[in-house]
Amino acid sequence: MGSAYTPGLTVSGRTVIEKTRRLPLKGAVLVQEGELVVPTTVIARTELPGLMQTVKLAEQLGVEPNELTSALRVSTGDMIEKGQLLAQTKGLFGFFKSEFKSPVAGKLEMVSEQTGHLGIRMPPTPIEKDAYVSGVVQSVVPEEGAVIRCVGALVQGIFGVGGERQGVIRAVTSSQDATLDESAITPECKGNILIGGQCVTLAALRAAAACGAAGIVVGGVVDSDLMEFMRSELKDPGFDIGVAITGHEPIPLTLVVTEGFGPIRMADRTYSLLQSLNGRAAAINGATQIRAGVIRPEVIVADADQAAAVAPPAADAGELRIGTPIRVIREPYFGALGSVTGLPSELTQVDSETWVRVLNAALQDGRTVTVPRANVEIIVT
Amino acid sequence: MPEIRTILATDCGSTTTKAILITKQDGSYRLTSRGEAPTTVEAPFDDVTVGVTNAVREVEELSKRKLLDADGKVAVAADEGDEGADLYLSTSSAGGGLQMTVAGVVKAMSAESAQRAALGAGAIILDVIAVDDGRKDYQKVERIRQLRPDMILMSGGTDGGTINHLVELAEMLVSADPKPRLGIGLNLPVIYAGNKDAYPAVAELLENRVSLRKVDNLRPTLERENLLPAREAIHELFLEHVMQQAPGYGKLSSWVSTGIMSTPNAVGKIMQTIAAQRNITVLGVDIGGATTDVFSVFKSLQGDSIYNRTVSANLGMSYSICNVLMEAKAENIRRWLPFSVSDAELRNQLRNKMIRPTTIPQRMEDLQIEQAVSREALRLAFEHHKSLARGLTGVQQTRTIGDAMTQGGTGLTLVNMMSLDMIVGSGGVLSHAPRRAQSALMMMDAYQPEGVTLLTVDSIFMMPQLGILSTVQPEAATEVFERDCLIYLGTCVAPVGTGKEGDACVTVEVAGSSTAVPYGSIKVIPLGFVTGDDGEPKRAEATITPARGFDVGNGKGRSRTVTVTGGLSGIIIDARGRPLTLPTDDAMRLRKIKEWMAAMDIPVDAPNA
Numbered sequence: 008m009g010s011a012y013t014p015g016l017t018v019s020g021r022t023v024i025e026k027t028r029r030l031p032l033k034g035a036v037l038v039q040e041g042e043l044v045v046p047t048t049v050i051a052r053t054e055l056p057g058l059m060q061t062v063k064l065a066e067q068l069g070v071e072p073n074e075l076t077s078a079l080r081v082s083t084g085d086m087i088e089k090g091q092l093l094a095q096t097k098g099l100f101g102f103f104k105s106e107f108k109s110p111v112a113g114k115l116e117m118v119s120e121q122t123g124h125l126g127i128r129m130p131p132t133p134i135e136k137d138a139y140v141s142g143v144v145q146s147v148v149p150e151e152g153a154v155i156r157c158v159g160a161l162v163q164g165i166f167g168v169g170g171e172r173q174g175v176i177r178a179v180t181s182s183q184d185a186t187l188d189e190s191a192i193t194p195e196c197k198g199n200i201l202i203g204g205q206c207v208t209l210a211a212l213r214a215a216a217a218c219g220a221a222g223i224v225v226g227g228v229v230d231s232d233l234m235e236f237m238r239s240e241l242k243d244p245g246f247d248i249g250v251a252i253t254g255h256e257p258i259p260l261t262l263v264v265t266e267g268f269g270p271i272r273m274a275d276r277t278y279s280l281l282q283s284l285n286g287r288a289a290a291i292n293g294a295t296q297i298r299a300g301v302i303r304p305e306v307i308v309a310d311a312d313q314a315a316a317v318a319p320p321a322a323d324a325g326e327l328r329i330g331t332p333i334r335v336i337r338e339p340y341f342g343a344l345g346s347v348t349g350l351p352s353e354l355t356q357v358d359s360e361t362w363v364r365v366l367n368a369a370l371q372d373g374r375t376v377t378v379p380r381a382n383v384e385i386i387v388t
Numbered sequence: 389m390p391e392i393r394t395i396l397a398t399d400c401g402s403t404t405t406k407a408i409l410i411t412k413q414d415g416s417y418r419l420t421s422r423g424e425a426p427t428t429v430e431a432p433f434d435d436v437t438v439g440v441t442n443a444v445r446e447v448e449e450l451s452k453r454k455l456l457d458a459d460g461k462v463a464v465a466a467d468e469g470d471e472g473a474d475l476y477l478s479t480s481s482a483g484g485g486l487q488m489t490v491a492g493v494v495k496a497m498s499a500e501s502a503q504r505a506a507l508g509a510g511a512i513i514l515d516v517i518a519v520d521d522g523r524k525d526y527q528k529v530e531r532i533r534q535l536r537p538d539m540i541l542m543s544g545g546t547d548g549g550t551i552n553h554l555v556e557l558a559e560m561l562v563s564a565d566p567k568p569r570l571g572i573g574l575n576l577p578v579i580y581a582g583n584k585d586a587y588p589a590v591a592e593l594l595e596n597r598v599s600l601r602k603v604d605n606l607r608p609t610l611e612r613e614n615l616l617p618a619r620e621a622i623h624e625l626f627l628e629h630v631m632q633q634a635p636g637y638g639k640l641s642s643w644v645s646t647g648i649m650s651t652p653n654a655v656g657k658i659m660q661t662i663a664a665q666r667n668i669t670v671l672g673v674d675i676g677g678a679t680t681d682v683f684s685v686f687k688s689l690q691g692d693s694i695y696n697r698t699v700s701a702n703l704g705m706s707y708s709i710c711n712v713l714m715e716a717k718a719e720n721i722r723r724w725l726p727f728s729v730s731d732a733e734l735r736n737q738l739r740n741k742m743i744r745p746t747t748i749p750q751r752m753e754d755l756q757i758e759q760a761v762s763r764e765a766l767r768l769a770f771e772h773h774k775s776l777a778r779g780l781t782g783v784q785q786t787r788t789i790g791d792a793m794t795q796g797g798t799g800l801t802l803v804n805m806m807s808l809d810m811i812v813g814s815g816g817v818l819s820h821a822p823r824r825a826q827s828a829l830m831m832m833d834a835y836q837p838e839g840v841t842l843l844t845v846d847s848i849f850m851m852p853q854l855g856i857l858s859t860v861q862p863e864a865a866t867e868v869f870e871r872d873c874l875i876y877l878g879t880c881v882a883p884v885g886t887g888k889e890g891d892a893c894v895t896v897e898v899a900g901s902s903t904a905v906p907y908g909s910i911k912v913i914p915l916g917f918v919t920g921d922d923g924e925p926k927r928a929e930a931t932i933t934p935a936r937g938f939d940v941g942n943g944k945g946r947s948r949t950v951t952v953t954g955g956l957s958g959i960i961i962d963a964r965g966r967p968l969t970l971p972t973d974d975a976m977r978l979r980k981i982k983e984w985m986a987a988m989d990i991p992v993d994a995p996n997a
Contacts (some may be wrong), residue, residue, distance in 0.1 A: 017404035033677040057565070058529055058530065058533070058563060059559075059564075062527060073423075089569075117559065117593070119559065119593070120552065121555045122552050122555050122559065124556070126559060126562060130959060136835045150573075166739075184979030228911055229736065230736050231735065241882055247710075248710060249702055249708065249711030249713075250707060250710070250711050250742075251707070251743060267736075267740045267744075268735070268736040268737075268739035269736040270412050283696045293853045295743075297707055297742065297743060301541075336749055337740070337744065337747040337748075337749075337754075338737075338750065338754060339748060339750060339751055357748075358750060358751050358752055359748075359751060359752045359994070360991070360994075361750075361755065361820075361822050379748045381747055382748050
């Protein structure tokens with residue numbers, strides 16, 4: 008027995024998905040436990056305090072900071088209108104008065120006799136958190152949000168870019184080996200989540216973005232193509248991804264890669280499941296975080312009737328045993344599928360001369376191989 | 389006080405929790421067992437003690453000593469029998485470590501001092517905000533708000549100087565209304581270490597908005613830096629706020645015999661101890677998956693030992709591997725490889741490592757690519773270190789005519805490679821390289837030591853645990869460090885200068901035998917251990933005579949007699965020149981890389997290839 012070091016990505020036609028939807032700041036939760044929600048339901052709302060605009064008033068009026076109080080026409084705590092008179096100097100014999108009007112609207116929060124600055128807090132920005140998926144409110148996180156329980160299909164990818172979007176799944180390639188090129192992109196793809204095969208070309212990425220597709224799900228992407236696409240969409244010729252924390256990029260579509268970088272055939276199970284979901288409404292999110300608190304990109308298709316949905320039993324994952332189906336996730340057998348035939352407990356030296364814990368596996372193509380346990384992931388069945 | 393015989397220490401890293409057991413045997417402390425388990429600060433566990441318990445359980449199994457009680461808690465014994473530990477200590481960098489923003493008035497002065505204070509306390513710096521940093525006020529305000537650090541260190545102004553800039557900085561904080569990373573709804577801790585006269589005005593603005601703490605000014609005068617009070621406050625707040633908010637740390641704090649220390653802070657203690665005990669200059673590195681920490685103790689012009697630590701938060705071997713690619717560029721990684729690879733292949737391969745960071749190179753070429761990346765990560769982190777490990781800027785200096793001839797100005801780097809006595813390498817790629825000679829060559833390529841430098845590595849990466857141990861049981865920490873932690877690789881002899889391939893460069897005479905090494909080559913003279921293949925290294929007198937135009941520490945062409953220390957490689961004569969320049973012709977570069985690897989007994993191909 009032994010643990011797989013790399014948890015397998017979930018690819019399931021029916022599972023329980025729990026999404027914690029939290030505000031970045033404390034606020035009001037608008038749903039109750041047990042309530043049915045749809046992707047657009049607002050779960051919680053708050054207000055992000057506005058930035059404080061600093062007005063260098065003493066400098067503007069040409070007075071010393073400690074002379075400012077007598078010139079002020081407003082007090083701390085007052086609501087200020089844009090253009091409202093903030094201060095006026097006495098001038099000389101009633102003449103040559105200086106005055107200053109507020110450049111912004113907001114609340115006067117600070118007057119400093121030290122610097123002669125005024126701080127006007129601008130109006131807050133409302134922030135809402137929606138449900139993102141259909142489901143039932145499982146629990147409420149007081150003042151922060153809620154946990155939504157959704158029963159449906161879940162495909163986790165390995166890497167993605169772009170944030171949360173909704174769309175209809177549309178299969179546009181003939182097989183998991185096919186490359187998604189621009190010829191597959193038509194005006195009908197608008198609002199769709201396009202399912203490709205082993206790779207997507209740069210031209211197809213551009214065409215999909217131009218036609219208004221919501222997302223693309225594909226086996227692999229060539230790194231240089233993805234970077235080229237991102238640079239042109241973000242209008243940032245220096246853009247690159249240094250650390251895999253993504254999902255916030257302001258790009259017009261969301262990309263989910265299921266296998267990795269380079270052209271890599273999409274795993275059969277993933278491809279078949281996505282094909283079977285053709286025409287269904289889905290939620291997609293490219294957000295990926297590989298450092299502490301792993302977040303993987305995903306496609307979720309919720310069951311139509313969440314009120315009637317019964318949770319399937321939890322899958323047993325994470326334990327390597329003889330017969331466990333696995334996928335190799337590093338060269339020289341990258342992408343190969345097989346099953347575990349041996350779990351030697353002693354350390355074994357591999358070609359790189361590294362001593363590691365290994366497993367023996369029978370691959371589907373007939374080869375029998377030895378690979379580091381760290382280089383496989385369990386296929387969750 | 390009862391005698392400490394059994395010490396358990398854990399280090400909760402961002403991915404792995406490592407536990408070591410040290411016991412006193414025949415009058416001396418030795419490492420007896422080691423265990424590890426995945427760190428569990430994230431869902432579904434959300435409790436760091438689960439990983440600690442798992443790692444300690446592995447130690448229990450190996451040592452046959454019961455260390456956990458019935459509730460799965462580490463048993464701190466006071467037990468005479470074979471159960472529990474007399475002392476339990478822990479360090480941690482889990483959950484992203486300690487993340488700070490520092491603010492100062494002048495970027496090159498108070499803000500830089502604040503940066504050094506925070507780095508020395510084990511923090512990762514998210515941003516350095518300064519009144520003169522070139523950004524508009526609103527940009528700084530937005531940035532402060534966006535970052536969500538664990539705490540802010542605020543500095544600026546000499547005592548008795550102007551207070552307006554400090555008040556402006558405080559106004560900026562009020563405007564941004566920053567929130568801490570952990571503990572929604574809590575006030576952000578802010579340490580004030582600026583002009584003491586400005587504090588009342590700053591406190592008036594910040595009171596009730598942040599959790600404010602005042603310490604002595606970290607730059608009371610232009611000529612003086614006083615970092616200790618700020619560092620201590622950072623450490624206390626780290627324990628009080630950050631640790632208490634991180635999942636399970638409240639529980640872990642109740643288990644340990646002394647406060648939890650941040651991992652880099654603990655490694656820094658060890659580096660300082662080595663330098664002090666041996667009275668040497670030291671350069672240390674800990675290269676991890678996400679970050680690379682560099683530590684150094686060099687001498688100032690006045691002869692004082694000065695400790696510096698920097699962290700390059702996004703230079704690492706797994707999570708941050710693509711950031712190394714981004715900063716170093718593909719061609720700089722490729723130049724260290726003994727084979728050709730296209731940019732596209734290299735980029736895809738490194739991206740795949742980034743998204744599956746725990747995988748291990750199975751093929752020899754994959755290992756070589758990772759070791760090539762490590763050279764660049766080490767080099768870049770060292771460049772960063774050199775830029776911060778420097779004298780104070782803005783200091784008025786009184787110079788003699790002689791000084792004026794030799795000094796370029798204030799703020800010069802303290803890093804002087806010719807005066808460096810020892811390099812200590814740590815972290816997965818260095819500690820777990822299949823051959824120790826690979827670690828030696830990686831450090832030689834990245835750091836380019838000059839003159840005579842001892843090369844060592846941490847055997848299994850246990851410096852954090854020994855660092856915290858050194859604060860309570862220095863004797864135990866030193867014994868385990870010397871016997872079980874420090875692996876001697878040997879002494880690198882590297883003449884400074886450049887020449888033509890094959891020309892005379894250096895001759896080394898050891899024990900009556902003379903070895904001449906031409907320019908462009910590496911040669912190794914075996915010099916191992918007193919007994920066996922580890923423990924006390926052999927030492928020998930060596931007379932090093934550089935050719936004309938080359939310097940090994942006594943000036944160009946002048947010989948030097950020194951005691952050299954052996955190790956797993958021995959005396960490594962690196963006559964590739966300094967600065968090290970690789971051939972621009974690809975075929976020639978490949979030939980030379982393979983030749984240098986062969987000289988160090990490093991295989992180019994897999995054994996059965």
